[in-house]
Amino acid sequence: MDILAIALLGFFATGYFVLAGADLGVGMLLPYLGREPGERRLVLASIGPFFLSNEVWLIATAGVLIGCFPTLEGELFQGQFLVLLPLVAGWIVRDAGLWWRGRGASRGWRSSMDALVVCGSWTVALSWGALYAGLLTGDPFRPASGSLTVFTALAVALLFAAHGLGFAALRLTGKPYERARQISGRTPRLHSFALTAVVMAALPLFAGTRLPLADSAADSVTLSLLVPALLVVTPALVAAQVWLWRTFGHRVTRPSYL
Known part of the structure; x- marks a missing residue:
């Protein structure tokens, strides 16, 4: 059961980085992609x-x-609290900007909400990079420091941005699409997104190898209850995601409720 639990953890983490990494990357590049x-x-x-x-x-x-x-969850959350706090704060700020943007009609209000989206997206991406740096140092239970942390945080954030750029090239039209294509170059749009998706998927999988997952698993009774339940729910989650992409995966040609 512990092997299945580890596999499920890696599956969900990979899904988050590949899927949410795209919308975070778009939020990071909002001032570049949308000039008006x-x-x-x-x-x-x-x-x-x-x-x-x-x-x-x-x-x-x-x-x-x-x-x-x-x-492991207790040790990781306690040790990396100073990294996880800005990550969660950035997540809340980004979502607040997206939800509140349409609540005001003035240009100043929407510009302020756009700023929340951009700042929140960058904060989340940089925080993931800082957390990743802690895993690279060999001690996942305390924040990393030094030049390696700065370099890793920036590298991971730029990877988020590149992933978002590939997603934007698949979804946008008009001038925002042209700007996305200016950076991605002549690489086929789907190939560019697929390449960054592979790299994004590799991040949590490599991070998992740096964590003592096998030694930190819950007892067999707990796993025998949780893992089968997760195996039942997971196909429904995947099916819902597939339906969402098939329904809304076309190029956007007009604004939405945001």
């Missing part, structure tokens, strides 16, 4: 149907970690 209010609404419309469902994968990852690896 109408263009920014179009850019945000590209992630509108997806960002909440993508966050479900992070919630599922946290749920598996708490339920199946309680000792």
Whole structure:
């Protein structure tokens, strides 16, 4: 059961980085992709149907970690609190900007909400990079420091941005699409997104090899209850995600509710 629990943890974490990494990357590049209010609404419309469902994968990852690896979860959350705090704060700020943007009609209000989206997206990406740096140092239970942390945080954040750029090239039209293509170059759009998706998927999988997962698994009774339940729920989650992409995966040509 512990092997299945580890596999489920890796599956959910990979799904989050590949899927949510795209909408975070789009949020990071919002000022570049959308130069005018109408263009920014179009850019945000590209992630509108997806960002909440993508966050479900992070919630599922946290749920598996708490339920199946309680000792590791406690040590990791306590040791990396100074990194996880800005990560959660950035997540809340980004989502607040997306939800509140359409609540005001003035240009100043929407510009302020756009700033929340950009700042929150960058904060989340940089925080993941800082957390990743802690795993690279060999001590996942305390924040990393020094030049390696700065370099890793920036590298991971730029990877998020590149992933979002590939997603934008698949979803956008008009001038925002042209700007996305200017950076991605002549590489086929789907190939560019697929390449960054592979790298994004590798991040949590490599991180998992740096954690003592096998030694931190819950007892067999707990796993025998949780793992079968997760195996039942997982296909439904995947099916819902597939339906969402098939329904809303076309290019956006007009603003949405955001």
